[in-house]
Amino acid sequence: MRKAILSSAAAAVALASILAITPKASHADEEAGVPTGTQRNVAGIVIHSGSRSVQVGTAFFVAVPSSVFPGRSFVYLVTAHHNLLDGNGSPRAGLLLTLEDSATGKMREEPLPAENRWVLDPNQVKADVAAIPLTPKGASIAPIPLGSLLGGDDPLARPETGAQVYYLTAATVGVNQRRFEALARFGHVSVADPADTEVIGAGLQTLSYLDGGSAPGFSSGAPVFVSLGLRFALWGILEANTSLNTDPVFSGLAGVLPARYVAETCKKMGEVQDKTLQGAKLPE
Template identity: 85%
Template sequence: MRKVTLSIAAAVAIASFLAVAPTPSRADNAGIVPSGIMRNVAGIVTHSGGRVLQVGTAFFVAVPSRAFPGRSFVYLVTAHHNLLDEYGKPRAGLSLTLEDSKTGAMREEPLPLESRWVLDPLAEKADVAAIPLTPEGASIAPIPLGSLLGNDDPLARPETGAQVYYLTAATVGVNQHRFEALARFGHVSVPDPADTEVIGAGLQQLSYLDGGSAPGFSSGAPVFVSAGLRFALWGILEANTSLNTDPVFSGLAGVLPARFVAETCRKMGEVQDKTLQGSKGPLPE
């Protein structure tokens, strides 16, 4: 229970992660990605031989504070296997790529070690990890907790063929690097989760979309499904499943249901609320 208890307590001990609660984004027209949603993603990179190597994708989630109405806790979420190397050991030297809110240029922020991240409190082997993180001066728009689909939401089991999209982070430009959020579209292939072996993460319960060409650094990307003007987080992309040799799922990309993200972030919010209520200091600005 190291990840679920000790790590949560250590990660949320600092109260400076409070932020103004964001407003859920809506599309101006059906089928168009809402502009506000495009700024919830970030890239996970490492450096080797003077080169920047893309490892995976991460995104931000905002959990409303019960202790301080109008404020939210902001968490960075990704697929847990992005934090591990090919031997299952914690990666060193990982950084987050973000857009600077003043210059629009790409910048990097060092990521905490894997041991400080929090896993799902109900399913620790689920391929999800989160940590409180609000990069100062970065242009981000966290996904509201209310936009994460749970099992009781009809959108959590979309119809086969329903359109979905996922977001990844990219750095463009040669001399002057610029951050870009990229949207890639697909369709639901398997709505109901099924057991799948994920490289680097073990057995997972995944749904599927027809994204067999998803690049490896897409693992951890947020996957959205829409119904009219409503956009909601369907889950986390598992790009590694595109290498699956099972003919049933060959050419498809797995999606870890959003409920695992919701469970993890909601629990962290509860712990952080208790930490703040127990402190005697003033509410951070």
């Protein structure tokens, strides 16, 4: 059933989605602007149209520590749920993930699981977030540690208005020799306290806002990081579709679904997978 936190099929991949924790970025990286450690957590979501790859959204990886295997983490791919749906609200067919190959450095594409295999928020299933256990073999990724997500209990979960933010999207550069690039776009916190907002394709959502001009549609699902002194933390998921909002109050702003929805979803999956793995042996 879709309401279950993890289906038996998803739980069966628990061992395959666990790996060593990726180290956090250093303070030197953070002071430079965009921590290098965050530049390999994003991936593009594309479909093929004729001979072209058309990007429809952005996704990113999150690592949740395992309580059964200390020093290891579960890896989840996270995106805005509406990226998995077409204009009629039906599951999109033929979705692919764009990644950087760790051996060649070139961009590659991998099929994404069907929409009904993704896990929604355990408390608010209508929240525009979807996640799935996924560890692409031989891909150059650096998942965001769970501790770098701003949750509901985090005293810094609502940064001050004007705080610096940036979000990352995935891009394919080149024609004959295509390579993967993580693109950073900068802005500031404009509306720190979340409020109800209508999102095209996702319905009513509780969002904060950043400035910096309207975001391109393929940015939906992008991770948004906020600067908190020497610390960069995941503030939330970009909702690029709010740039089409006709309310003049939000003109030029882009919505951000708070990171607590990501944290709640991934933490619950980690708990279920840990329970599944109790007594299991970690593969060499």
